[in-house]
Each structure stands twice: as structure tokens, then as C-alpha cells.
Amino acid sequence: MSLPTGFVSDAADALPLYCVQRAGFDEWRKAQTPAIGQWTDAQTFDAASGSLLLLPGDRGIAGAVLGIGDPLDPFAYAHAPYALPPGAWKLAHEIPDDALRALQLGWGLGAYRFSRYKTPTRAPAQLALTPDEETLALLAACVRVRDWVNTPTQDMGPQQLEDAAREIAQRHGARIETIVGDDLLNQNFPAIHAVGRASHRAPRLIALRWGEEAHPHVALVGKGVCFDTGGLDIKPADGMRNMKKDMGGAAHALALAELIMARALPVRLTLLIPAVENAIGPDAFRPGEVIATRSGVSVEIDNTDAEGRVILGDALAYAGEQSPELLIDFATLTGAARIALGPDLPALYANDDAVANDWLAAGMQTRDPLWRMPLWRPYWRYLTSHVADLANAGGSRMAGSVTAALYLERFVPAQQKWAHLDVYAWNDSDRAGKPAGGEAQGLRAAFAMLKARYG
Incomplete structure (x- = not known):
């Protein structure tokens, strides 16, 4: 089996x-030799979250100590692959299974770099451990989310999004139509x-x-605007x-x-992706137009x-x-959700x-994590x-994320169980395990929720 970047089987x-x-x-400090203890003290190392201490030995580096926070948070370990020198590393002690899974996932996320157009300046440190199948999935x-989001529209337009869906469908024996x-x-x-x-x-x-x-029938819907100029209400450059x-x-x-198909979750799955570019041209839809919709609701284009x-x-x-028994949609829908909750918390x-x-x-x-927001119908x-x-x-700037969700709800049947996640899907700057660019948010939580309900 080919291991993902950041892992090696030979320890x-x-x-x-x-x-x-x-x-x-x-407790760890007391168990070390006097020489290691003195070295640790000289570095004023205290295992603060996100820290790292290299341990000296007769032939150079003899080991390392990774300072972590919450042991069940994958990102507690995600600084390791690029904080450590390149080479293979193995756990020097046992940790609980749930912490081990978090380490595996965090290491893989921390080792990630988008390399389609630019070769990374160095290789990540490798963890001498084979992750379990679910962690690998x-x-x-x-x-995949990071790669797709990071790919510029020249190589990720509606057709390429369809190609990605077809490749996945073929791999898992799914049916696809466009x-x-x-x-x-x-x-x-x-x-x-x-x-x-x-x-x-x-x-x-x-x-x-x-x-x-x-x-049980689960339907997933994802907003596929492969590039958004803003249309005739054009966005500014930034x-x-x-x-x-x-x-x-x-x-x-x-x-x-x-992920659902790879883990053979016992559901009947429907995935729908409307894939478009919101472009400017002679036939662009215009402010003030009234457009038809599948449900028969007429919509005036205000923006x-x-x-x-x-x-x-x-x-x-x-x-x-x-x-379906459950309908879920994901969308990079509003800047208002980011104003309310910042870049890290999707609005549910x-x-x-x-x-x-x-x-x-x-x-x-x-x-x-994610944060629930109200479907406040007076808005x-x-x-x-x-x-x-x-x-x-x-015309109002009030409650922009709420009103966007209310708009979507208008097209969901009254008795249909439905959840909408307004995601940012992006890291604005480099952080440990979260390089600038595309990011998966609420995805692992969604799978855990579906697994608990149907697995």
C-alpha cells in the first residue's frame, strides 16, 4: 500500500x-538523564502547545519532544512535520488509540503542501507508522478538498469538476449523469x-x-461556482x-x-453539484431580472x-x-458568516x-468545530x-448569512430534514497544519455525524 506524504513504513x-x-x-522531565534534563532546562522548554525541542546525542540529534495541547485534536500534532528535521520519526511511548488516530491525521494534514505548480522547498519529516484505514480515508x-480549492479555475472549471466526480464514481461503482x-x-x-x-x-x-x-437516503448538495466575478455587480479586485x-x-x-463510499457507509447516496462560472458577458444575467426556478418560485435578481x-x-x-431522509448542503455562501464567526467556524x-x-x-x-446560527424567519x-x-x-446589510440561509430554505420541502453549512474553505495565512489556501471545514464532523446515525 502506498502511504500518503509524511508517512513511512520502515522504522x-x-x-x-x-x-x-x-x-x-x-513527570517526563524527571524520567530523563541528568544531561537531557540540563539541556531541557537550558532551552527553557516546558512542552507548551505547538513547541518542539530537539534532543542531543553522540551522533547529533538523538530524538525530539513535541509539545502538544489537546491530545485528541489532530492539529495539536500538525506542527511536527515541518518543525522537525526531515527524516523518519517514531513514537517513543504508547498513547491511547484515540490520541494515536489524532496524531496520524494531524501529521498527514501538517505534511500537506499544494505542489501541482510549485515544488515544496523541503520534504516533511516522516512518521514511521501506518495509519488505520479510516484515518487514511x-x-x-x-x-482532496484542499487540492480542488487550491486549483485555479483554468484547471478547475465546471468540466474539470465533472471529471473529478466521474473519476470518483468510477472508482466506487457509482452512477453519474450530467x-x-x-x-x-x-x-x-x-x-x-x-x-x-x-x-x-x-x-x-x-x-x-x-x-x-x-x-436510508442521504442527499448532499454542493455549491460549484468555479469562479465568481460577481457578475455585472462586479467584485472589486481584492x-x-x-x-x-x-x-x-x-x-x-x-x-x-x-468518504461515505470509501467507508461503505450503509446509505443510499445522492450527490448534486450545480457547477457554473459567474461570468460577465453579453448574456450575463442582470440586476432587476426576474428568473424562473425549478420549484416555480420567481426570483428577482437584486444582486x-x-x-x-x-x-x-x-x-x-x-x-x-x-x-431523502436527510438533505445537507455545503456552500461558500456569504462573507457575512465570516464577519460573524471568523474564518475557522463554519455557520450551521x-x-x-x-x-x-x-x-x-x-x-x-x-x-x-462549527457553530449553529438561527433561521430567524422574521428576516x-x-x-x-x-x-x-x-x-x-x-438593500440591508443586516443578517446577511441568516437571510442567505432563509433563501435556501424556501426551496427545501416543508417536512424535509435539512442542514446548511456556510463554509469559508480557506486559510488566509500559514498556521501549523493549516497552510494558506484551501481548507476542509466541518467535513470530518459531517462524516462522524452520518456514521453515528447510519453506520
Whole structure:
């Protein structure tokens, strides 16, 4: 079996690595030789979270101590691959199984660098350990999200997103179909067509299906805006700079779908990705237009830069027609969610308390946090239109993330259990285990929640 970056199976020449919390440092220090103790004291090392101490020996480096925080948080270990010198390292002591899984996942995430266009300046340190299969699958899913989001639109347009879905479907025996270009109008997906029609790259709906009919039906929907100029309500340069990441919701949904299939979760899976570019051109949809939707709701376009919710409306309506037991969507939907919660906490909306509580609990368990926000229906007034059933945005800057979620809810059948995650899918700067660029958020928690419900 080929191991992911940062791992090696041969531990013969590996150096010992101690993972120590600050609370347990004194006990570890007392167990060392006087020479190591004096060295540690001279470095004023106390095993603070995110710290590292190299231990000297007769032939140079004899080992290292990794200062960690929460032992169940993968990112407590994620600084190791690039803080340590290159080479193989092995655990010098036993740790509980759940902490070992966190170490494996954190090491893999910390070893990640996006290398499609640029060779990393150095190799990460390698952990002489073979991760268990589920950890490997979780790591692969997170890496896929990062890779897809990091890939510029020249190589990650609607067609390439379809290609990625087809490759995954073929690997896992799933069925896939696409509705492309004007066929979206023929098959009643007019909102997806309206947003994507101005681009030279045809809009499409990607539909993947997998699993046995007798199993509980789970539907995943992901926003696939492969680039967002803002449309005729054009974004400023700094707002457009990273808009290759606006397909981050699709990346999360597709990676979660692959994870479900790889782990053979006993569900019947439907994945829907409306994939478009929000481009500027002679046929771009315009502010003030009233567009049709699959559900029959008419929508006035108040702002062409609120396009993600427009394409998701058709996809959610289609998913709802199939009456899944649970419907989940992922979307890089609003900057307002980032104003409210910052870059690290995805905003969770749900019309079912049990679903919301299960996802929140899974987030706490996996150290993959998210935060529930209210579907405060009095804010429907911010989406009032005088010429259509509703507007896709409004003049107020109030409650932007809430009103976007309320817009989506309009296209979900009344009795359908539904959850929406407004993700950033991005790290603005380098941090240990979180290099600048694409990021998976709420994904591990989503899988843990689904596994607990259906596994």
C-alpha cells in the first residue's frame, strides 16, 4: 500500500519522538538523564502547545519532544512535520488509540503542501507508522478538498469538476449523469442556467448516485461556482482575488461523498453539484431580472453577486423531490458568516434540532468545530420583492448569512430534514497544519455525524 506524504513504513532508522503536554512535562522531565534534563532546562522548554525541542546525542540529534495541547485534536500534532528535521520519526511511548488516530491525521494534514505548480522547498519529516484505514480515508478527503480549492479555475472549471466526480464514481461503482448547457432549460433547471449562461464554459448539474435502495437516503448538495466575478455587480479586485475557491462547497460535498463510499457507509447516496462560472458577458444575467426556478418560485435578481444561492435553489428543490431522509448542503455562501464567526467556524443552519445537535456534537468529538446560527424567519422581510415571489438579496446589510440561509430554505420541502453549512474553505495565512489556501471545514464532523446515525 502506498502511504500518503509524511508517512513511512520502515522504522529501522527512525528517531524517537515524545508527545508531551505541559501538564505532564514535569513527570517526563524527571524520567530523563541528568544531561537531557540540563539541556531541557537550558532551552527553557516546558512542552507548551505547538513547541518542539530537539534532543542531543553522540551522533547529533538523538530524538525530539513535541509539545502538544489537546491530545485528541489532530492539529495539536500538525506542527511536527515541518518543525522537525526531515527524516523518519517514531513514537517513543504508547498513547491511547484515540490520541494515536489524532496524531496520524494531524501529521498527514501538517505534511500537506499544494505542489501541482510549485515544488515544496523541503520534504516533511516522516512518521514511521501506518495509519488505520479510516484515518487514511479522512486524510484523503481533507487533502482532496484542499487540492480542488487550491486549483485555479483554468484547471478547475465546471468540466474539470465533472471529471473529478466521474473519476470518483468510477472508482466506487457509482452512477453519474450530467445536464449541460441549454439542456438545463429543457429539464427545468432555469436558475442554474441563468447564472452560468454568460461563460464560455457551459453550466451543468452533476448528479452522482450510489448505494442500495433499501438503505436510508442521504442527499448532499454542493455549491460549484468555479469562479465568481460577481457578475455585472462586479467584485472589486481584492474581493475577486481568491474566487477560485467559490466551488469550496462542491469540494466538501464531493469529498464527503467519496468518504461515505470509501467507508461503505450503509446509505443510499445522492450527490448534486450545480457547477457554473459567474461570468460577465453579453448574456450575463442582470440586476432587476426576474428568473424562473425549478420549484416555480420567481426570483428577482437584486444582486448578481448573490449567485450561489440562486443555483443552489434549483439543486435543493431537485433533491427535495426525491424525499431523502436527510438533505445537507455545503456552500461558500456569504462573507457575512465570516464577519460573524471568523474564518475557522463554519455557520450551521438546520430546520431540525436533532440533526443540528448531532452535527455539533460530532464537531466537538472530532475537534472539527462549527457553530449553529438561527433561521430567524422574521428576516424574510429583507428578501421582499415587489415584482417577484422573493429577491435573491436586499438593500440591508443586516443578517446577511441568516437571510442567505432563509433563501435556501424556501426551496427545501416543508417536512424535509435539512442542514446548511456556510463554509469559508480557506486559510488566509500559514498556521501549523493549516497552510494558506484551501481548507476542509466541518467535513470530518459531517462524516462522524452520518456514521453515528447510519453506520
